[in-house]
Amino acid sequence: MSRLILFNKPYDMLSQFTDRGSETTRATLSDSIAIPGVYPAGRLDRDSEGLLLLTDDGRLQSRIADPKFKTAKTYLVQVEGEIGEEALTALQRGVQLKDGLTRPAEAERIADPDLWPRNPPIRVRKSVPDGWISLTIREGRNRQVRRMTAAVGHPTLRLVRWRIGDWTLDGIAPGEWREGRLD
Numbered sequence: 001m002s003r004l005i006l007f008n009k010p011y012d013m014l015s016q017f018t019d020r021g022s023e024t025t026r027a028t029l030s031d032s033i034a035i036p037g038v039y040p041a042g043r044l045d046r047d048s049e050g051l052l053l054l055t056d057d058g059r060l061q062s063r064i065a066d067p068k069f070k071t072a073k074t075y076l077v078q079v080e081g082e083i084g085e086e087a088l089t090a091l092q093r094g095v096q097l098k099d100g101l102t103r104p105a106e107a108e109r110i111a112d113p114d115l116w117p118r119n120p121p122i123r124v125r126k127s128v129p130d131g132w133i134s135l136t137i138r139e140g141r142n143r144q145v146r147r148m149t150a151a152v153g154h155p156t157l158r159l160v161r162w163r164i165g166d167w168t169l170d171g172i173a174p175g176e177w178r179e180g181r182l183d
Contacts, residue, residue, distance in 0.1 A: 004057075005033065006172060007053070008176055017030045041054065041060065041062075041065045048161065075161050077133050079154035079156055079157060081154050115160060116173065116174055134162075
C-alpha cells in the first residue's frame with residue numbers, strides 16, 4: 001500500500017532530506033520526518049511555506065509533480081500593495097514571464113487568512129499597504145508565483161501553499177505532518 005504524507009513545511013526549510021556540501025547548517029525534511037522511503041512530490045522554495053506532499057510511490061509522485069497532469073496548486077499570497085482588478089485579470093489570463101506565457105490562473109482577493117506567525121516576520125513598510133490573494137496554478141515553473149505577482153506589480157511578501165489537488169494543509173501546524181488518503 002502506498003503512503004502519502006501531508007507536511008506543513010516551515011519557512012527556511014529545504015524541501016529535501018539532506019544538505020550535503022553546505023557550509024552552513026540548514027533545516028531539512030529530516031528534522032521533522034523520520035519515515036524511510038518517502039520522497040517529496042514537487043518542491044517548495046526555502047522561503048515558501050505550506051503543503052508539501054511526500055510519497056513512496058513513484059507513479060503518484062509523478063502524477064502530483066509533473067506539469068503534464070495539471071494538478072491544481074493553491075497558494076495564499078501576501079503581496080505588496082493593494083492588488084486591483086487589472087492585476088487580477090492579468091493573472092487570470094496568464095502572465096508573460098522570461099520563460100514564456102503562464103497558463104491562466106484562478107486569482108482572487110481574500111481577507112487576511114488566519115495563519116500561524118512567520119518566523120522571522122515579513123518586512124513591513126508603513127507607507128506601503130499589503131493584501132492577500134488566493135492563486136491557483138496548474139503548472140510548476142521555478143518560483144512561478146513570485147514571478148507572476150512581481151510581473152503584475154505586486155511583489156510577494158509571504159507565500160503559503162494551501163492545497164495540492166484535493167489535499168489541504170487544514171489542521172497541520174508548521175513542522176508537523178499527517179498521513180493522507182489516496183482515494
